[in-house]
Amino acid sequence: MTVASGGPPLDRLCALVKRESLGGAYALLTFEHEEVSRALAGQFAMIQPEISGDLLLRRPFSIMDVDSATGRFTIFLKAVGAGSKAVFDLRAGERARVLGPLGHGFSLPAASERVVMVGGGYGVAPFALFSRVLKPSPPFHLFYGGRSAAELPLVRELERRGIPLTLSTDDGTRGEKGRVTGPLVPALSVGEGTVRLYACGPEAMMHAVAGIAAEREIPCEVSLDPWMGCGIGTCLGCVVKIQEPGEGRPRNRPACTEGPVFDSRRVIWPQGGPA
Numbered sequence: 513m514t515v516a517s518g519g520p521p522l523d524r525l526c527a528l529v530k531r532e533s534l535g536g537a538y539a540l541l542t543f544e545h546e547e548v549s550r551a552l553a554g555q556f557a558m559i560q561p562e563i564s565g566d567l568l569l570r571r572p573f574s575i576m577d578v579d580s581a582t583g584r585f586t587i588f589l590k591a592v593g594a595g596s597k598a599v600f601d602l603r604a605g606e607r608a609r610v611l612g613p614l615g616h617g618f619s620l621p622a623a624s625e626r627v628v629m630v631g632g633g634y635g636v637a638p639f640a641l642f643s644r645v646l647k648p649s650p651p652f653h654l655f656y657g658g659r660s661a662a663e664l665p666l667v668r669e670l671e672r673r674g675i676p677l678t679l680s681t682d683d684g685t686r687g688e689k690g691r692v693t694g695p696l697v698p699a700l701s702v703g704e705g706t707v708r709l710y711a712c713g714p715e716a717m718m719h720a721v722a723g724i725a726a727e728r729e730i731p732c733e734v735s736l737d738p739w740m741g742c743g744i745g746t747c748l749g750c751v752v753k754i755q756e757p758g759e760g761r762p763r764n765r766p767a768c769t770e771g772p773v774f775d776s777r778r779v780i781w782p783q784g785g786p787a
């Protein structure tokens with residue numbers, strides 16, 4: 513069972529209070545939004561600059577950190593297309609329309625479980641907040657993978673927070689060379705307690721992690737990343753196929769309201785599966 517928000521989402525026109533460039537297409541953006549500052553790990557917000565030309569739709573971004581005392585929240589953003597670039601280009605003091613917090617967060621582990629998180633690319637973002645929630649126990653570890661060292665811009669921030677990390681890159685420029693699942697697999701059988709897996713990143717990565725979990729009968733949650741139009745279950749742009757136990761066939765579920773976090777055993781992957 514995933515954890516729903518304590519409060520309803522609110523649409524606010526709010527200020528960008530801090531912008532920190534992380535190099536290349538990456539930045540940390542902090543906004544003032546009281547309701548989102550109480551978000552749970554795994555929830556997200558739909559964001560669009562106040563002045564955004566012909567961009568009709570907001571874009572979804574995971575909540576990377578919150579500070580309910582100041583009413584602020586932070587996202588870790590990679591500019592990939594027009595919508596994310598418009599948010600990336602915001603300067604401190606400019607305003608954005610922010611709707612959130614949205615979706616369901618990650619389930620909390622039992623005290624006896626060992627948490628293993630797997631983040632690929634910008635998918636690492638929710639694990640910064642989740643690690644804060646987990647501290648000081650149960651034990652947790654984050655596997656963070658990217659194409660190259662330049663695609664792991666959050667490492668310093670995660671280290672600063674004292675999050676135990678294993679890094680990997682496809683080209684070997686940082687951490688272990690190869691896919692993030694390379695160092696993950698042996699780590700699953702080392703250490704005390706039963707493991708609970710959480711993954712967020714490119715679909716192929718989450719599919720692979722879901723396969724590893726299924727093979728070993730490890731509980732696993734994935735935060736899916738479909739194209740999303742409204743964030744409130746109306747446009748149905750983000751439907752994913754989910755097979756619930758007791759239902760005769762998989763059903764299309766909006767990832768924005770019923771996810772984005774799902775039990776990996778329930779997900780019907782476009783690639784087939786489990787991997």
Ligand SMILES: Cc1cc2nc3c(=O)[nH]c(=O)nc-3n(C[C@H](O)[C@H](O)[C@H](O)COP(=O)(O)OP(=O)(O)OC[C@H]3O[C@@H](n4cnc5c(N)ncnc54)[C@H](O)[C@@H]3O)c2cc1C
Pocket residue numbers: 556571572573574575587588589590591592593594595596597634635637736737738739740772
């Ligand atoms: C729940 C959720 C949480 C997210 N959290 C973050 C986050 O914390 N940080 C962050 O930087 N981004 C995050 N994203 C992704 C971000 O919203 C996308 O980058 C954005 O929707 C793409 O919009 P765009 O206008 O920039 O690109 P577009 O112009 O719409 O697309 C640019 C290119 O990216 C492809 N693309 C667009 N969306 C996706 C997608 N979801 N998956 C794969 N390919 C896609 C398009 O096909 C196109 O090739 C999240 C997405 C979801 C659904």
